[in-house]
Amino acid sequence: MATAEYAIATLAACGFAALMVVLLRSNEVRDALLGIITKALALGA
Numbered sequence: 195m196a197t198a199e200y201a202i203a204t205l206a207a208c209g210f211a212a213l214m215v216v217l218l219r220s221n222e223v224r225d226a227l228l229g230i231i232t233k234a235l236a237l238g239a
Contacts, residue, residue, distance in 0.1 A: 217223045 218227075
């Protein structure tokens with residue numbers, strides 16, 4: 195049973211990673227994330 199649970203968790207993690215890759219290829223999403231990170235770093239300085 196534990197092996198099946200690990201397999202399901204691994205597949206879910208791979209699916210999430212694939213979704214993130216698709217989203218990060220979008221220029222709009224990339225620009226939005228870069229803006230958030232830039233603002234966060236500017237506030238910390």
